[in-house]
Amino acid sequence: MTNTDDILTVSGLNVAYGESKALFDIAMDVRACQVVACVGRNGAGKSTLLKSIAGFLKPTSGTIISDGASLVGMSAFAVAGKGIKYIPQDKKVFSDLTVQENLELGSYASQDYDWAPVFDYFPKLKILIDRKAGHLSGGERQMLMIGRAILGGPKLLLVDEPTEGLAPSIVMHLRDVFKELAKKTALVVVEQNLPLVCAIADKVYALKEGRIMAELTGRASITPEACEQYL
Amino acid sequence: MAAMSFVRWWWGLLLAFALVALVRVFLPLPFANEIIIFSIYTMGCNYLLGRIGLISFGQPAYLAVGAYAAAFYLFYFGNNPYVGILIGIAAGFLVSLAIGPLFVRLRGDYFALVNLALSVIIFYLMQKVLAGITHGDNGLWFLTNLASTPVLDLSRPDQFFIFGFLVAFVIWAFFKYLDDSIFGACCLATKLNEDKVKFLGYSSFNIRLTAFVIANTTTALAGAMYAVYLGFVSPEITSPARAADPVVVTILGGVGTLYGPLVGSIVYTGMKDVLSKVFGNWELVIGFVLVFIMLAGEKGIWGSLQPLLEKMVLRVTGKTAERGGSGQ
Numbered sequence: 001m002t003n004t005d006d007i008l009t010v011s012g013l014n015v016a017y018g019e020s021k022a023l024f025d026i027a028m029d030v031r032a033c034q035v036v037a038c039v040g041r042n043g044a045g046k047s048t049l050l051k052s053i054a055g056f057l058k059p060t061s062g063t064i065i066s067d068g069a070s071l072v073g074m075s076a077f078a079v080a081g082k083g084i085k086y087i088p089q090d091k092k093v094f095s096d097l098t099v100q101e102n103l104e105l106g107s108y109a110s111q112d113y114d115w116a117p118v119f120d121y122f123p124k125l126k127i128l129i130d131r132k133a134g135h136l137s138g139g140e141r142q143m144l145m146i147g148r149a150i151l152g153g154p155k156l157l158l159v160d161e162p163t164e165g166l167a168p169s170i171v172m173h174l175r176d177v178f179k180e181l182a183k184k185t186a187l188v189v190v191e192q193n194l195p196l197v198c199a200i201a202d203k204v205y206a207l208k209e210g211r212i213m214a215e216l217t218g219r220a221s222i223t224p225e226a227c228e229q230y231l
Numbered sequence: 232m233a234a235m236s237f238v239r240w241w242w243g244l245l246l247a248f249a250l251v252a253l254v255r256v257f258l259p260l261p262f263a264n265e266i267i268i269f270s271i272y273t274m275g276c277n278y279l280l281g282r283i284g285l286i287s288f289g290q291p292a293y294l295a296v297g298a299y300a301a302a303f304y305l306f307y308f309g310n311n312p313y314v315g316i317l318i319g320i321a322a323g324f325l326v327s328l329a330i331g332p333l334f335v336r337l338r339g340d341y342f343a344l345v346n347l348a349l350s351v352i353i354f355y356l357m358q359k360v361l362a363g364i365t366h367g368d369n370g371l372w373f374l375t376n377l378a379s380t381p382v383l384d385l386s387r388p389d390q391f392f393i394f395g396f397l398v399a400f401v402i403w404a405f406f407k408y409l410d411d412s413i414f415g416a417c418c419l420a421t422k423l424n425e426d427k428v429k430f431l432g433y434s435s436f437n438i439r440l441t442a443f444v445i446a447n448t449t450t451a452l453a454g455a456m457y458a459v460y461l462g463f464v465s466p467e468i469t470s471p472a473r474a475a476d477p478v479v480v481t482i483l484g485g486v487g488t489l490y491g492p493l494v495g496s497i498v499y500t501g502m503k504d505v506l507s508k509v510f511g512n513w514e515l516v517i518g519f520v521l522v523f524i525m526l527a528g529e530k531g532i533w534g535s536l537q538p539l540l541e542k543m544v545l546r547v548t549g550k551t552a553e554r555g556g557s558g559q
Contacts, residue, residue: 077429080430081432085432088426094427097416097420105416105420106431109432
């Protein structure tokens with residue numbers, strides 16, 4: 001049953017890589033301006049879930065509904081066009097393009113040329129505007145990818161392992177950015193950093209071997225210990 | 232500021248074409264005309280390979296489409312070379328648009344080979360299947376059919392050079408404009424990481440298709456110009472033996488660089504012309520040069536010269552580089 005406040009509803013989702021089944025009967029919902037975290041060990045199916053929502057993987061069965069429209073079978077660029085932006089885990093930017101050109105690509109696709117919010121969140125990008133993205137550090141690349149994705153005011157950001165391999169100071173900065181972003185947009189964050197998850201998430205889905213083991217709702221019940229027991 | 236940026240935008244273009252004009256002064260006219268046409272031919276291949284990352288061993292197919300479309304008109308229907316060239320461009324555009332949706336789905340080796348297959352198909356169509364119309368290996372001769380045209384008479388090689396020079400200039404400027412546009416950034420982004428382009432909301436298929444059509448229409452234009460310049464077309468134009476020529480010239484000049492096609496065409500045509508007079512197996516030398524270029528870092532002649540020239544310019548002007556852009 002789809003709640004009218006939900007901007008994303010997933011139900012009965014099954015995904016397989018060839019013969020190998022990766023997700024089993026996943027159900028989740030995301031409301032506007034809600035931060036939903038997916039936690040789990042490596043291979044639990046977290047990234048597969050995000051890729052399925054983003055249109056990169058075709059589910060074998062199940063539904064993914066956003067604003068009353070089914071996303072199943074929709075191509076990845078069409079899903080992005082509906083305001084659902086995927087920020088992948090690998091932190092690979094367009095290395096031969098400058099920061100400015102990377103942002104221009106985001107602007108042209110979303111027809112949003114106001115970069116002020118991007119520079120408010122990440123002032124460093126303004127300084128690095130003429131640098132080739134291939135010469136950025138891991139943290140700066142993550143900033144660029146998030147900055148590019150928020151152009152056009154997406155309704156949902158799918159963020160895959162944003163803090164993996166980053167310095168603690170940058171992780172803290174991203175935590176603050178996610179909190180700010182959540183005032184305007186919903187986020188689904190796949191993350192293994194449980195303290196970060198507990199600091200930002202309104203709801204947590206714990207995944208194990210392709211299945212949702214638990215759904216934790218409310219700040220009080222979202223603790224590292226509570227998450228840990230389902231992993 | 233605007234004047235400065237205009238000069239910065241155009242100086243390279245003007246310099247490059249001034250060099251080509253010098254070629255005309257010091258070298259025989261047929262050589263200069265061949266360089267001009269070959270550089271247009273290579274610009275299409277260079278765009279596919281350098282900007283979108285699609286390597287094609289079937290560019291002679293599109294060259295033949297443009298050449299035969301122009302030739303059919305000039306042999307059977309009319310005598311205005313300008314109309315012939317326009318028909319060649321239109322044919323190249325329509326053929327690319329028709330087969331592009333099928334071909335650009337393929338990646339890497341398969342894309343290269345499916346184009347080679349198309350080249351072979353067109354070769355045998357023109358040589359055998361349609362021999363009644365194309366006159367098979369004898370080809371279509373229409374040099375004496377060409378009408379004299381006002382302003383620039385394309386039936387005269389000296390005036391054809393001026394026309395070819397202007398066309399090459401416009402095509403070059405068009406590709407530079409594309410490189411500087413958001414579409415150019417999309418092409419480069421697709422080459423670098425196709426999935427990421429989709430995350431941003433672009434259809435990588437549409438980007439590849441558009442680039443494919445632009446590149447092969449340019450190649451067809453070169454084919455139509457060949458037909459008009461020589462007044463003759465035979466299936467040899469799409470011979471499988473010549474399939475790698477534009478790729479070779481692109482790599483020789485420098486893949487993805489704007490000046491690469493010009494430099495590569497001058498060097499390739501020059502080597503062919505000069506070496507073939509003293510050394511029968513000139514292609515052997517080209518082969519060794521290519522191996523050397525690949526081993527030296529795949530940058531090609533222009534790709535290797537560019538950083539040195541930039542250093543020289545910076546030393547002369549005493550300025551520091553402002554920002555890194557895409558290779559020119």
